[in-house]
Amino acid sequence: MSILIMVFVSFLAGTLGSMLGIGGGIILVPVLTQFYHVDIKTAAVASLVSIVATSASGAEKFVRSGLANFRIATFLEMGTVAGAITGFFLFGRLTPKSLYFIYAGFLFFSLLTIFKNKSTSPLSTTDKTADYFSLHGSYTLNNTLQFYKVSHSVGALVVMYFAGILSALLGIGSGILKVLAMDNLMKLPIKVSSATSNFMIGVTAAASALAYYFSGQVSMTLTPAVVIGIFFGAQLGTVLMPKLPPLVIRTLFATLLLLTGVQMFMKGWSL
Amino acid sequence: MNIQIILENYFKWSMRVVVVCLFIGLALQALFKMEGLLSLGLGILLFIPVGRVCLTLYSAIKGKDRGLLILSAAVLAGLAISLLIGLLFKPLE
Numbered sequence: 585m586s587i588l589i590m591v592f593v594s595f596l597a598g599t600l601g602s603m604l605g606i607g608g609g610i611i612l613v614p615v616l617t618q619f620y621h622v623d624i625k626t627a628a629v630a631s632l633v634s635i636v637a638t639s640a641s642g643a644e645k646f647v648r649s650g651l652a653n654f655r656i657a658t659f660l661e662m663g664t665v666a667g668a669i670t671g672f673f674l675f676g677r678l679t680p681k682s683l684y685f686i687y688a689g690f691l692f693f694s695l696l697t698i699f700k701n702k703s704t705s706p707l708s709t710t711d712k713t714a715d716y717f718s719l720h721g722s723y724t725l726n727n728t729l730q731f732y733k734v735s736h737s738v739g740a741l742v743v744m745y746f747a748g749i750l751s752a753l754l755g756i757g758s759g760i761l762k763v764l765a766m767d768n769l770m771k772l773p774i775k776v777s778s779a780t781s782n783f784m785i786g787v788t789a790a791a792s793a794l795a796y797y798f799s800g801q802v803s804m805t806l807t808p809a810v811v812i813g814i815f816f817g818a819q820l821g822t823v824l825m826p827k828l829p830p831l832v833i834r835t836l837f838a839t840l841l842l843l844t845g846v847q848m849f850m851k852g853w854s855l
Numbered sequence: 856m857n858i859q860i861i862l863e864n865y866f867k868w869s870m871r872v873v874v875v876c877l878f879i880g881l882a883l884q885a886l887f888k889m890e891g892l893l894s895l896g897l898g899i900l901l902f903i904p905v906g907r908v909c910l911t912l913y914s915a916i917k918g919k920d921r922g923l924l925i926l927s928a929a930v931l932a933g934l935a936i937s938l939l940i941g942l943l944f945k946p947l948e
Contacts, residue, residue, distance in 0.1 A: 633897060640870050
């Protein structure tokens, strides 16, 4: 596959991924493995590096908006980094067949979360860990300062460990798991949880990507093209996203997850 | 200077450097089969989050914020371990 085709395919994946509010990796890895017969491990590592790029380019916006909570991000990154290191060791031991099944399982799980109602009621329980690290915060909504308290921070840290493992294995940012944990366990406002999740995805991906890079597992042919394609695709997706109605986005996302999930399962089954 | 402004500029400029390196690197690879700049571009890219954690650590030290200092030092240690295992462990074939 020529460099230009790789850039183009990644550009489309980045645009679509960004329009749907997810990273391009969850789309790119199935496309590369199914249609271009790229090895799943090579595709996952390339996707992981591209996640660092999309997160770093979006981070500037999240920092400026003041929605991302640095303290919560750093606290949860302890879990994702530990998970990513575990994932690196598992990656070398798992067969492509099992990776296809894990990927399909994750896509089906993501499908279930799309139509789930977001938890909005804040809990009044006290959390000593959150108090110690001063994780509680505030953000501005309609020119009013809104305060929020954090609960179940240790539980969320455990979920982050598994998010880190999945990120290292599948080449994804695991944003779905992160937002779920921040919404349902920590009871963060949705805007804060999605901004914080996007902000911390870069560190999660970099934790395993650094190990892959220094152990020589990053393809110098595929990865740069994927990074450039996804990076620019994501910029276009951000512009296009507000123009699509939410129902269309959800339906498109659900169809995509279902199709790619079935395809990944079938591919794993056929190996 | 405020840590928020430092981080904003840090992300903006580091990504510009990476994109330029990758673009020129791809051209050099296609024309002369040279991979040096691509490798450098990807290397800089992967160290952007590490730099961000270092900046958080710096702000924690400057602000004498013990909680944030512990958190950012733990994350930085994790990233250092990741880098180290990448250097020490080769993939199983």
